[in-house]
Amino acid sequence: MIPAPIKYKFITPGVIFLILIALNGLVFLAIRFISGIGAVTNLDNATPWGLWIGVDVAAGVALAAGGFTSAALGHIMHREEYHSIVRPALLTAMLGYTFVAFAVFVDIGRFYFIWHPLIMWNGNSALFEVGICVMIYVTVLYIEFFPMVTEKFIGRVNFPQFLDFLNKPVDMILRYLDSRLSATMFIFIIAGVVLSTLHQSSLGTLMVIAGQKMHPLWQTPILPLLFLLSAISVGFPMVIFESLIASRSFKLKPEMKILSRLGRMIGPILGVYLAFKIGDIFIRETFKYIVIFDTAAWMFIVEMALMMIAFALFLSRKVTRSPLGLFIASSFVIAGVLINRMNNFIIAYNPFYNPVKYFPSFGEISVTIGCIALLVLVYRAIVMYFPVISQEKREIIRKI
Amino acid sequence: MKNLNRRDFFKSAALGVSLTVLGTSKAKGSDKMLSDDRLGILVDTDVCVGCRHCEWACRVAHNLPTPDLDNYSDNSVFKEYRRPDAGSLTVVNKFENEKNPLLPIHVKVQCMHCERPACVSACIVGALTKGDDGSVVWDDDKCIGCRYCMVACPFQIPTYDYDRSIDPHIRKCDLCTDRRKNDELPACVNICPNEALLFGKRDAVLAVAKTRVKRKSDVYVNHIYGEHEVGGTSWMYIARKSFDKLNMPHLAANPAPGISESIQHGIFAYFVPPVTLYALLGTIMWITKRRSGDDDELISDEEEKGKGGKL
Amino acid sequence: MNKIYFIIIPLVLVCCLLGSNPKLQTKNPKMEENMVLLQDKIKKKKMPENPYENMMQGLKCQSCHAGDYPNKNDPMLRACLRNSMLATFHFSPEGPDEVVIDAMSENYNGVAFSHKIHAQMSDMSTGCSGCHHYNTSGRLLSCLECHDSKRSREDITVPDLKAAYHRQCLTCHKQWFHENGCSTMCHTRKTSNSTGSVQSPPSVKGKTHPPLKEPMKMVWETNSETGKIVTFFHNEHNKIFNISCETCHKQDNCLKCHENKKHDDYSGTVKIKKSFENHHKACIDCHKGSSCQKCHRDSEREPFNHVQSSGWVLKSYHSQLSCAKCHGSQTPYKKLDRNCTSCHKNFITGNFEHGKAGLVLSENHKGMECISCHTGSDFSKTPECKTCHDDKSYPAQSPGKRGRK
Incomplete structure (x- = not known):
């Protein structure tokens, strides 16, 4: 089991479809940057945050949690058997956070001032904390990814003819960096986990300040804890989900041995999350809002149902042993967390004066889906170029 | 429903405060002592005649496009409820007075300039600041346009230029900071024919409000809106009708950013929790690595992978 | 008589002020002489023992002054009592026809205010003190004396002059602005060639209130379960019982009559919601102790009839008399006993034909x-x-x- 670039053709019908979706998104993105946010989105003064924050940023951050959970498992808990999932998870996290940062860049009105939080601090702001943590974490993720780059290039730096005098010095630099990084990587790995813990929870703190503008089903002071727990819960399912999709897409054998063991860990984690979530409902006596059965209540029911079904599925040995069972169970968790983030940032946000109920515009959805398509494409390109996904040696030899 | 929401919110707010063990509620920013000389403005909705001159003056003072003052006598704008937007920092709305339909109630809406502003607490770059004079002012040079202030504001006041790609503004009443630097009154206060907007030090203004409510107890409801709401606001209102019916949100007396800040400061109390977590994880990493019997495990592992990659 | 008041009151006030100051009292023996002189004068004019009682409408020093020793530099004034303190001994016909308000005419010409017609109307509501509030007896104070012409000021308990002016008008004329804007009804814009003198619109000059039309009988169908019908004979109260308009109409808002149905879509007459007590107040103030059935009946009431109401048949001689002849000039009229000699004091033996x-x-x-x-x-x-x-x-x-x- 050694990570290596995957040899496979890049263009497939699926990829073309993704490219089209991405292009559609880019068109609306262009409009947003030319004519302003109002031209593309359905946002207004009553609803300042919509799909881009709820899904691209909040759900994006949550779904990229695989990076830190697997790093914690593989490196900090030092469970060697999981090392093969760390790299794909790391790549997902790196791309996921890049996507998040890009979404923030798109959503904030003055995108050209995105660097302001670096020098203008407000320690009281949850958003500041999220911003700073994400900024540092993205950097850390890139550093963590760097060994894969050095692996690829050390000994084979090969610039075009007229720049070939650079080959040697660049190779030297790469080798130097590689050795330094190897010695200090643990610093970044721990930092990555700490930063993730912080901003995953602070993402929950974000909406606490909205106070009574937020539906009582979601507005709770333990939001940060719930966000952190749900992020941890969705980490492994995301890794499993990706791994299974990648194996299918590249026609590889799913690494069921690792994935099943990973799957068995998800049940208890989900259990903890659900315990807090349900406990919160009962302590604050908010269950009465569920029986109203309005949109918010139904969305809450959907969110909870998905998580509870997933919990039940992950407890079953049969499910964790079969690729399909794992895939379905993981999808449930991912959908549950995705809807949870959407609920928290979109459905729950209901200010007293809100003449037009927010529903994302076609442009917003296009941009979001386009970005996700782009993300998948870049992921595909990277795993085909850099040694990310571990494969059986036999296979590699055969492919070569 | 709304009411229930609120009660539950307070309940959970109390829970939150007690839950944030590390919070110690030492919210650095918001514990700043407020100046005794801070400003206040009283909106006497019973005196206001709805001439909307304040809207006009405000636009002029803030260089926003505005129609001629003579056009403001048109009564039809009151047909629908309006809110401040990117083109107007304040608007006046009309509400029916069931007791005497000939004396409708006019309510001006603008930034309340909270004593403990949620927007100031929320702003990622500190572009919103609470001045010693009580004003909450937005800084054009800092703002990144994230609109978190709009999410945070309990009164739904900050507005955003959705139609501008470059240099969009967060707009809200700034208590005419520029005019006051030149010893002028805020534009709306200055133009108000009836002095329905009473401007002065907050304490003095509040005293007047109390006197009026007491003296005309048959006219005013016994509630000075803004005296205690979200920890007090610079703008205060008195009216002859319950404020719930004047589209003013029903808010409790605890400062809007309160729980959020104490959670925030709980997580970040002098960086102790993050550093502790870091140390803890480092220890676990060290222990697990030793248990596997190889001190250089990680590095050799990486190297191994490297070899694999080079195959 | 009035003129003498004007001299005496300030003097008395000054003396009291000085006299109440213990330092001055001991240092200035002349003051005491003055006091004596003044008291003599007052006695000569047969003034009541306490001159303030009449002059200040029962005001105590403490009504206005918070401290025991107010002086010119620190009058220790309390917050304005406004309407609770009655003022001015004038009658509406005494006032000027028109007043030009131009103390703040920077951008506009002065405003011509039709004083007389408003004064007449005020008889039906708050009287002179509705506008000339906080004005103790004596000369009329100008608004400027209390209301600061600057909006930015120390004492914000009293509105500034601009607000004081506007509130006087706009409290009733709330709709004016929306109908015509500022410049049509009151403020004409100053132009470069205008002299600054105010041309009052001819419609205002010398205008008096048209005679009020008095309703004869009013019949209401009430929400009451029993006795739905209430009949009110307006003319009887006014003419027969000689009750003055103000007795009932003292709190009337101008808008009650002058509602503008044209521009606002409130249809019909003004319906002002009142509490049960307020609703009955107008009648009960006089008809204390009457049973509900006195007003609430199942059918319309007949007009006043002396026999039915009192059981006393007015025959020949008595029927010729005005009510006041027996019941006195004081309204509401009191019930009389049936003893002839109660009125006819001269009906004694030998004197009665x-x-x-x-x-x-x-x-x-x-x-x-x-x-x-x-x-x-x-x-x-x-x-x-x-x-x-x-x-x-x-x-x-x-x-x-x-x-x-």
Whole structure:
């Protein structure tokens, strides 16, 4: 089991479809940057945050949690058997956070001032904390990814003819960096986990300040804890989900041995999350809002149902042993967390004066889906170029 | 429903405060002592005649496009409820007075300039600041346009230029900071024919409000809106009708950013929790690595992978 | 008489001020002389013992001054009492026809205010003190004396001048702005060639209030379960019972009459919601202790009838009289007893021509005491002959000749 670039053709019908979706998104993105946010989105003064924050940023951050959970498992808990999932998870996290940062860049009105939080601090702001943590974490993720780059290039730096005098010095630099990084990587790995813990929870703190503008089903002071727990819960399912999709897409054998063991860990984690979530409902006596059965209540029911079904599925040995069972169970968790983030940032946000109920515009959805398509494409390109996904040696030899 | 929401919110707010063990509620920013000389403005909705001159003056003072003052006598704008937007920092709305339909109630809406502003607490770059004079002012040079202030504001006041790609503004009443630097009154206060907007030090203004409510107890409801709401606001209102019916949100007396800040400061109390977590994880990493019997495990592992990659 | 008040009051006030200051009292013996002189003057003019009682409408020093020793530099004034403190001894006809308000005319010409017509109307509501509030007796204070012309000021308990002016008008004329803007109704814009003198619109000059039309009878169908119908005879209250308009209409808002149905879509008349107490206040203030049925009936009430209301039939002579002749000038009228001598004090033995009662007494009876026949001084009852005579009975055998003399 050694990570290596995957040899496979890049263009497939699926990829073309993704490219089209991405292009559609880019068109609306262009409009947003030319004519302003109002031209593309359905946002207004009553609803300042919509799909881009709820899904691209909040759900994006949550779904990229695989990076830190697997790093914690593989490196900090030092469970060697999981090392093969760390790299794909790391790549997902790196791309996921890049996507998040890009979404923030798109959503904030003055995108050209995105660097302001670096020098203008407000320690009281949850958003500041999220911003700073994400900024540092993205950097850390890139550093963590760097060994894969050095692996690829050390000994084979090969610039075009007229720049070939650079080959040697660049190779030297790469080798130097590689050795330094190897010695200090643990610093970044721990930092990555700490930063993730912080901003995953602070993402929950974000909406606490909205106070009574937020539906009582979601507005709770333990939001940060719930966000952190749900992020941890969705980490492994995301890794499993990706791994299974990648194996299918590249026609590889799913690494069921690792994935099943990973799957068995998800049940208890989900259990903890659900315990807090349900406990919160009962302590604050908010269950009465569920029986109203309005949109918010139904969305809450959907969110909870998905998580509870997933919990039940992950407890079953049969499910964790079969690729399909794992895939379905993981999808449930991912959908549950995705809807949870959407609920928290979109459905729950209901200010007293809100003449037009927010529903994302076609442009917003296009941009979001386009970005996700782009993300998948870049992921595909990277795993085909850099040694990310571990494969059986036999296979590699055969492919070569 | 709304009411229930609120009660539950307070309940959970109390829970939150007690839950944030590390919070110690030492919210650095918001514990700043407020100046005794801070400003206040009283909106006497019973005196206001709805001439909307304040809207006009405000636009002029803030260089926003505005129609001629003579056009403001048109009564039809009151047909629908309006809110401040990117083109107007304040608007006046009309509400029916069931007791005497000939004396409708006019309510001006603008930034309340909270004593403990949620927007100031929320702003990622500190572009919103609470001045010693009580004003909450937005800084054009800092703002990144994230609109978190709009999410945070309990009164739904900050507005955003959705139609501008470059240099969009967060707009809200700034208590005419520029005019006051030149010893002028805020534009709306200055133009108000009836002095329905009473401007002065907050304490003095509040005293007047109390006197009026007491003296005309048959006219005013016994509630000075803004005296205690979200920890007090610079703008205060008195009216002859319950404020719930004047589209003013029903808010409790605890400062809007309160729980959020104490959670925030709980997580970040002098960086102790993050550093502790870091140390803890480092220890676990060290222990697990030793248990596997190889001190250089990680590095050799990486190297191994490297070899694999080079195959 | 009034002029003397104007001199005396300030003097008295000053003396009291100075006199109440212990330092001055001891240092300036001349003051005491002045005090004596003044008191003499007051005595000569037969002033009441406490001159303030009348002059200041029962105001105490403490009503306005918070401290024991107010002085010019620190008058220790309390917050304005406004309407609770009545002022001015004037009547509406005394006021000027028109007043030009131009103390703040920077951008506009002065405003012509039709004083007279407003004064007339104010009789039906708050009176002079509605506008000239916080004005103790004596000369009328100008608004400027209390209301600062600058909006940015120390004491914000009192509105500034601009607000004071506008509130006077706009409290009632709330709709004006929306109909016509500022420049049509009140403020004409200053132009470069205008002289600054105010041209009051001809519609205002010398205008008086048209005579009020008085309703005769008003019938309401109420929400009451029993006795739905309430009938009110406006003319009777006004004309017969001689109750002045202000007695009931003292709190009326101008808008009650002058509602503008044209521009606002409130249809019909002004319906002002009132509490049960306030709703009945107008009647109950006088008709205390009456049962509900006095007003609430199942059908319309008949007009006032002396027999039905009092049981006293007004015959011949009495029916000619005005109500006030018996009931006095004070309204509401008091119930009278039926003793003739209560009114007719001169109806004593030897002075009363019995012929007025329809019976010229015979010589035998002429000299008798009234109560000999009218036992118990009850003149409404016909006397019985049998109390004196065994063999006679009235009216078959009368003690005199029937018919008027």
